[in-house]
Amino acid sequence: MIVDPNVETRPWAEQLAVDDASFREQLAYLLERSGFYREKLAGLEAVGLADIAELPLTDKQEIRATCTPDNPIGAHLCAEASELVRVYSTSGTTGTPSYVPLTAEDLENWIIGSARSYAASGISAGQRIISTYNAGPFVAGAALAGFERLGMCHIPFGTGNTERLVWAVQQLKPEAVVLTPSYAARLAERNAELASSSVERVLVAGEPGGGEPAFRAKLEAGWGARVTEAMGIGDIGVSIWGECDEQDGMHLGARDFVHAELIEPETGVALELDDGATGELVLTHLQHRAAPLLRFRTRDHVEVRTSPCKCGRTSPRVRCIGRTDDMLIVRGVNVFPSAVREVVSEFAPEVSGYILIKPQTAGVKQEPPLPVAVELAPGTTADAAFAEAIREKLRSVLVVQTRVDLVPWGSLRRSEYKSKLVER
Ligand SMILES: [Zn+2]
Numbered sequence: 001m002i003v004d005p006n007v008e009t010r011p012w013a014e015q016l017a018v019d020d021a022s023f024r025e026q027l028a029y030l031l032e033r034s035g036f037y038r039e040k041l042a043g044l045e046a047v048g049l050a051d052i053a054e055l056p057l058t059d060k061q062e063i064r065a066t067c068t069p070d071n072p073i074g075a076h077l078c079a080e081a082s083e084l085v086r087v088y089s090t091s092g093t094t095g096t097p098s099y100v101p102l103t104a105e106d107l108e109n110w111i112i113g114s115a116r117s118y119a120a121s122g123i124s125a126g127q128r129i130i131s132t133y134n135a136g137p138f139v140a141g142a143a144l145a146g147f148e149r150l151g152m153c154h155i156p157f158g159t160g161n162t163e164r165l166v167w168a169v170q171q172l173k174p175e176a177v178v179l180t181p182s183y184a185a186r187l188a189e190r191n192a193e194l195a196s197s198s199v200e201r202v203l204v205a206g207e208p209g210g211g212e213p214a215f216r217a218k219l220e221a222g223w224g225a226r227v228t229e230a231m232g233i234g235d236i237g238v239s240i241w242g243e244c245d246e247q248d249g250m251h252l253g254a255r256d257f258v259h260a261e262l263i264e265p266e267t268g269v270a271l272e273l274d275d276g277a278t279g280e281l282v283l284t285h286l287q288h289r290a291a292p293l294l295r296f297r298t299r300d301h302v303e304v305r306t307s308p309c310k311c312g313r314t315s316p317r318v319r320c321i322g323r324t325d326d327m328l329i330v331r332g333v334n335v336f337p338s339a340v341r342e343v344v345s346e347f348a349p350e351v352s353g354y355i356l357i358k359p360q361t362a363g364v365k366q367e368p369p370l371p372v373a374v375e376l377a378p379g380t381t382a383d384a385a386f387a388e389a390i391r392e393k394l395r396s397v398l399v400v401q402t403r404v405d406l407v408p409w410g411s412l413r414r415s416e417y418k419s420k421l422v423e424r
Pocket of ligand 1: 244245246251309310311312313
């Protein structure tokens with residue numbers, strides 16, 4: 001179901017015209033109310049959306065550096081304290097948490113975007129959905145409000161209750177579950193009965209993986225359900241992107257509210273959003289009030305799809321390849337741990353799909369061969385020729401020299417939240 005057909009099927013050129021007007025207003029608002037951007041943009045001419053690449057990028061660290069005891073949120077805060085209705089924290093994968101304030105209007109826009117993104121995955125009013133996020137202080141809480149907005153019955157569960165969760169699936173018979181791909185994989189692996197449960201749709205978010213074909217196929221078999229993914233970033237919005245039944249990348253559910261760009265991560269140079277293009281995703285708020293961000297570097301490395309989608313939604317689509325922060329450079333070649341997992345997973349059913357990369361030195365740059373532990377499937381034994389076949393496949397697909405160590409089934413750690421693909 002398309003939540004807002006007038007918006008979601010609007011020709012993309014028209015969308016850019018609407019967004020241009022919003023962007024000009026947002027920029028004027030920033031120059032009037034944001035201490036951070038007044039300083040950062042000093043002397044720059046106001047521009048329209050077509051020239052946004054002339055403006056500087058915003059890095060999370062820059063914002064964090066402006067936090068003071070008097071203003072723990074940061075100098076990008078534009079709204080009065082009395083206008084804020086919520087303050088979330090980001091989970092801080094790269095350091096200490098930072099705060100995400102929202103006005104009532106911001107929160108409403110987040111929920112609308114989230115409802116559109118998740119509705120793309122085929123869930124609808126009258127259905128039941130079990131969620132497994134311990135949302136607590138984190139922005140995921142706003143995503144969960146999207147399910148109620150769609151008219152669904154939301155059954156919050158959290159993690160750490162695996163047995164009770166499986167029992168609840170059997171008793172309450174939900175049509176859908178929402179969880180991280182890591183937890184979805186772990187549950188399916190240990191509970192064969194899920195393959196014949198009431199669950200028709202498994203919605204995954206929170207980390208890359210749900211869009212990797214081999215990993216997705218394994219999840220779909222384990223759950224006997226269709227798997228689609230969603231993605232957001234705390235500082236900009238929750239579930240900004242959501243995948244439709246075509247399973248060919250996530251649509252921009254938060255269109256009207258967020259503008260997306262692509263850059264080359266090493267140089268910051270803007271790239272065209274062309275079909276097949278890859279780069280770091282950069283997002284700009286278009287209608288935000290509390291603490292809008294301009295050209296915010298998400299550190300998510302994505303591949304873009306712009307071909308028409310059968311579902312009728314007209315936004316470009318993205319598939320997350322990995323976090324720029326997780327990227328390793330092996331003799332000049334960029335290597336994403338999730339891409340290594342994707343290649344290795346093609347060797348299923350002989351492999352379990354779990355891998356662990358063990359860099360030999362600190363930092364991003366690594367000398368080959370890159371050590372990769374590959375877990376075997378139950379009942380499979382290690383064999384030098386098999387390790388060599390995986391090594392050769394990684395070399396031909398990712399152009400990286402690795403050392404593949406086959407490890408027995410069950411020896412790599414499973415996660416209830418996000419999988420760790422690199423261990424130093
Ligand atoms: Zn679609």
